[in-house]
Amino acid sequence: MTERGRGRPRGSDAGRTRHHIIATARTMFSERGYAATSLRAIAGQAGVDASLISHYFGNKSGLFFETMALPVDPVAAKRRVFSAGLEGAGVRIVEAFVNLWDPHHQVLAMLLRNAFDRTAPDTNALTVAEHIMIPHLHAELHGPNRRERADLIAAQLIGMASIRYVLELEPLASASSSDVARIYGPSLQQLLTPA
Amino acid sequence: MTERGRGRPRGSDAGRTRHHIIATARTMFSERGYAATSLRAIAGQAGVDASLISHYFGNKSGLFFETMALPVDPVAAKRRVFSAGLEGAGVRIVEAFVNLWDPHHQVLAMLLRNAFDRTAPDTNALTVAEHIMIPHLHAELHGPNRRERADLIAAQLIGMASIRYVLELEPLASASSSDVARIYGPSLQQLLTPA
Numbered sequence: 001m002t003e004r005g006r007g008r009p010r011g012s013d014a015g016r017t018r019h020h021i022i023a024t025a026r027t028m029f030s031e032r033g034y035a036a037t038s039l040r041a042i043a044g045q046a047g048v049d050a051s052l053i054s055h056y057f058g059n060k061s062g063l064f065f066e067t068m069a070l071p072v073d074p075v076a077a078k079r080r081v082f083s084a085g086l087e088g089a090g091v092r093i094v095e096a097f098v099n100l101w102d103p104h105h106q107v108l109a110m111l112l113r114n115a116f117d118r119t120a121p122d123t124n125a126l127t128v129a130e131h132i133m134i135p136h137l138h139a140e141l142h143g144p145n146r147r148e149r150a151d152l153i154a155a156q157l158i159g160m161a162s163i164r165y166v167l168e169l170e171p172l173a174s175a176s177s178s179d180v181a182r183i184y185g186p187s188l189q190q191l192l193t194p195a
Numbered sequence: 196m197t198e199r200g201r202g203r204p205r206g207s208d209a210g211r212t213r214h215h216i217i218a219t220a221r222t223m224f225s226e227r228g229y230a231a232t233s234l235r236a237i238a239g240q241a242g243v244d245a246s247l248i249s250h251y252f253g254n255k256s257g258l259f260f261e262t263m264a265l266p267v268d269p270v271a272a273k274r275r276v277f278s279a280g281l282e283g284a285g286v287r288i289v290e291a292f293v294n295l296w297d298p299h300h301q302v303l304a305m306l307l308r309n310a311f312d313r314t315a316p317d318t319n320a321l322t323v324a325e326h327i328m329i330p331h332l333h334a335e336l337h338g339p340n341r342r343e344r345a346d347l348i349a350a351q352l353i354g355m356a357s358i359r360y361v362l363e364l365e366p367l368a369s370a371s372s373s374d375v376a377r378i379y380g381p382s383l384q385q386l387l388t389p390a
Contacts, residue, residue, distance in 0.1 A: 033314050036230035116311040116361060119228050130364055145378050151358055151367035152379050159354025163346055166311060169325055172346035183340050184347050186390060187382040195381060 018056055021046050026067040030110040034064060035119035061121045068111065071104045074133060082140050089140075090189030095181035097157055101165070102177065109165040112158070129154055141192065149191045156188055213251055216241050221262040225305040229259065230314035256316045263306060266299045269328055277335050285384030290376035292352055296360070297372065304360045307353070324349055336387065344386040351383055 024046040028037045039060050043050040057063035077100050081092045101108045114120045115129075138150035160180070163172050172180070219241040223232045234255050238245040252258035272295055276287045296303045309315040310324075333345035355375070358364050367375070 031313050033228040033230055033312060035228055036314060113311045113313070116308045116357070117228060118226050118308070119231060126362065130362075134364070145374075147366045148370055148374070148378050151364055152355065152382070154364075155354035155358040155367070156351055156382065157354070158357055159350035159352070160347065162311070162353055162357070163350040167321065167325075169329070169346055169349075171342045172350070175343055179340075179343070183343050183386075183389075187347070187351065187385045190382040190385055191378075194378075 017048065017052070021048060021053060021056065021063070022066050025063050026107070026110055029064060029067060029120070030106070030113055033117055033119055034114065034121070039063070064121060068114070070128065071107055072100045074100070074128065075136065078133065078136055086140065086142075086192050088185075088189075089192050090187065091181045091185030093153075093157075093188055094160070094184045095177050097161075098164075098177035098180050101161065105165045108161055112162055112166050129158075143194065149194070153188055153191050156184070156191070160184060212243065212247070216243060216248060216251065216258070217261050220258050221302070221305055224259060224262060224315070225301070225308055228312055228314055229309065229316070234258070259316060263309065265323065266302055267295045269295070269323065270331065273328065273331055281335065281337075281387050283380075283384075284387050285382065286376045286380030288348075288352075288383055289355070289379045290372050292356075293359075293372035293375050296356065300360045303356055307357055307361050324353075338389065344389070348383055348386050351379070351386070355379060 021042070025037075025042045028042055028045060037060075039053055040050050042063070043053055046053075053063060057066060077096050081089055081096050084092070115126045134150050134154050137153055138146055141149055160172070163169050164180075165173075175183075216237070220232075220237045223237055223240060232255075234248055235245050237258070238248055248258060252261055272291050276284055276291050279287070310321045329345050329349050332348055333341055336344055355367070358367050359375075360368075370378075
């Protein structure tokens with residue numbers, strides 16, 4: 001064992017170790033599910049002592065919430081998309097969504113898996129969708145059935161992300177963001193500004 | 196212990212017991228995930244001997260596949276929807292889907308949860324979607340990007356079912372099938388017959 005060994009690293013080493021534990025946990029929660037992943041197993045996989053994980057994150061759900069931190073700001077993205085009005089916003093939403101999440105596709109896949117996993121604690125992702133994104137969408141819409149339409153726009157994005165990032169079905173999984181936006185955008189537009 | 200006790204029931208009793216085990220397992224796989232649910236726990240919850248489960252289903256994955264048996268015939272439903280042509284098929288698909296699955300909403304919720312659960316064996320549901328429903332949809336479409344459009348129609352239905360049956364977000368979770376079809380149908384129509 002080296003001098004640092006399995007003790008508590010310091011300074012920028014600590015930051016790297018913390019980041020490494022989070023990345024390891026994210027992969028394991030995604031692959032095995034929350035209930036079947038123990039802190040001990042995460043520690044073993046990450047090559048650190050389980051006590052270090054407790055030190056950094058408190059307990060398993062504390063670590064879980066760290067793995068769920070959003071790497072993007074969906075509210076800022078939504079503001080940019082709608083600043084140009086509702087016209088053409090269907091295409092802009094899809095393109096912005098894919099460009100925003102493609103570089104973080106593993107994170108989004110895990111967020112979706114966990115949203116469907118009853119053994120996981122209530123997820124930030126679902127809270128963000130239900131209490132932030134859907135009400136934000138709703139506020140942009142006019143006309144009848146605004147709340148149902150906001151739900152269904154969220155449904156379209158959840159469905160598209162599920163096919164592209166979780167189930168990885170072709171040809172959608174490999175299509176360019178501009179192709180996806182061009183083909184799918186008019187569907188979202190129907191809910192933004194119904195004919 | 197009664198004479199039947201925990202032995203092997205016969206005839207219609209056997210059918211009822213088998214059905215009871217499947218229903219119990221379905222709920223437990225859905226609530227806890229595949230990996231975290233043991234045959235022993237299912238037997239305990241169902242009030243039967245674990246050996247009876249092995250007798251009926253072989254092992255855990257055998258029982259799992261029984262819980263995934265589709266209670267509806269999506270291919271027959273698809274045939275009925277498209278027999279009247281592509282015009283208006285968006286509304287008809289959504290209404291048929293909701294009417295078909297509403298009475299089996301717990302089953303569909305479990306199929307979706309398991310499709311997202313990496314610890315579960317490959318699911319019939321995903322196989323049906325990828326190898327049967329999407330190619331069937333694809334065969335009905337004309338014009339450019341047929342394969343992408345078939346994927347995205349599946350995405351719309353997966354997303355809608357996720358919001359309505361798994362995440363149960365309101366107002367969509369309680370909307371009538373005709374309201375969902377009226378509001379969402381034109382979005383699917385955009386992919387069936389792009390403007």
